[in-house]
Amino acid sequence: MSDFEKLAADFAEAGDGILKEVSASVSKGSLNVKNQIIKDFKSSRHFKGGKSINWNRDVRYEITKTADSIESKIGPYVDQEGFGTLVGIAIHGGSRGGGGTVPDPLLALQAEEPNFIQATDDILKKLLP
Numbered sequence: 056m057s058d059f060e061k062l063a064a065d066f067a068e069a070g071d072g073i074l075k076e077v078s079a080s081v082s083k084g085s086l087n088v089k090n091q092i093i094k095d096f097k098s099s100r101h102f103k104g105g106k107s108i109n110w111n112r113d114v115r116y117e118i119t120k121t122a123d124s125i126e127s128k129i130g131p132y133v134d135q136e137g138f139g140t141l142v143g144i145a146i147h148g149g150s151r152g153g154g155g156t157v158p159d160p161l162l163a164l165q166a167e168e169p170n171f172i173q174a175t176d177d178i179l180k181k182l183l184p
Contacts, residue, residue: 068183069182069183072182073178073179073182074120074123074125076178076181076182077125077175077178078118078120078125080171080174080175080178081118081125081126081127081171082118082127083174084127084167084170084171084174085116085118085127085129086116087167087170088116088129088160088163088164088167089114089115089116089129091163091166091167092114092129092130092131092160092163093110093114095157095158095160095162095163096108096110096114096131096145096157097110099145099156099157100156101145101154101156102145102157112132113131113132113139114130114131114132115129115130115132116128116129116130129160129164130160131160141154145157146158146159146160147159
């Protein structure tokens, strides 16, 4: 039996336990990324007050699960009036100058990557023989 076949057998043996554990890890990582994105927006001189922004509505994550995968979409919700129309300018700047005072959300994702990899490694060590 090859290493790959052994790993596939181990995954099959672990069953739903892996998806349940990984789902919790994806949810925690998504929340961490979301919170960093909110922190980045709030640190911008243009969003400091943020009194008219409902941060939990306007920056969010959605987790999609299938039988064999878990996916999370994280970021500012840009399909509404107000805050959503300013997100691109806030991150990338405008064509006539201005904006560009908020870090790209991809940086928040990259910062969370080592934590997610470690959590996934811990799950595999716990569930696989």
